[in-house]
Amino acid sequence: xxxxxxxxxxxxxxxxxxxxxxxxxxxxxxxxxxxxxxxxxxxxxxxxxxxxxxxxxxxxxxxxxxxxxxxxxxxxxxxxxxxxxxxxxxxxxxxxxxxxxxxxxxxxxxxxxxxxxxxxxxxxxxxxxxx
Numbered sequence: 001x002x003x004x005x006x007x008x009x010x011x012x013x014x015x016x017x018x019x020x021x022x023x024x025x026x027x028x029x030x031x032x033x034x035x036x037x038x039x040x041x042x043x044x045x046x047x048x049x050x051x052x053x054x055x056x057x058x059x060x061x062x063x064x065x066x067x068x069x070x071x072x073x074x075x076x077x078x079x080x081x082x083x084x085x086x087x088x089x090x091x092x093x094x095x096x097x098x099x100x101x102x103x104x105x106x107x108x109x110x111x112x113x114x115x116x117x118x119x120x121x122x123x124x125x126x127x128x129x130x131x
Contacts, residue, residue, distance in 0.1 A: 008034055010100070014052045014091045015043050017103045021131040041087045051087035051108075056095045057120055069094040071116040092116060092126075104129045 011033060019026035022045070032039035041049035055069035071092045090111055092104040104118065106129045118126045 010054055010093065011042055011052045013100055014093050014103065017093075017100075017131060018043070018045070018050065018091055018105065021105060043091070048089060049087040050089045050091050052091045052093070053116075054093045054095055060117065066122070067120050069118045069120060071118070073111060073114060073116055090116065092118070094118065094120065096120075103131050105131045 008031075011031065015029050015031055016026050019029055024045075029043050029045045031043055033042045042052040043050040051073075053071040053073065055071045057067035058070050059065070060068055060070070069092070071090070073090065086108075088108055090104075090106045090108060092106060093100050094102045094104075101120075102118075104126055106116065106126060116126065118124050
């Protein structure tokens with residue numbers, strides 16, 4: 001399994017979580033990057049576009065002792081960062097030891113422009129978007 005296969009596998013997980021949250025069949029959500037790797041968004045449902053992001057625990061700096069998930073909201077194509085593409089929502093999946101731990105459905109209008117940081121233990125303003 002290569003990197004693209006893993007990414008598509010975890011994107012499919014995020015799509016299943018979204019379908020569960022929306023109470024619909026997962027097949028109704030179009031997995032855009034499975035069809036075309038250079039797609040501007042990762043998923044689409046009823047004209048809403050979703051960008052799926054993953055993060056592993058990280059320490060924000062040397063002084064901080066509490067790990068966070070730091071989601072890079074820029075889109076990457078062919079390994080190059082090319083900016084945001086105007087998705088309506090971000091599906092952010094926080095990973096722990098290679099396993100999805102928490103999933104957040106965050107409207108793009110409340111997301112910061114570059115990085116979205118969510119504490120792993122504790123509470124942040126983005127925890128209310130957990131699905």
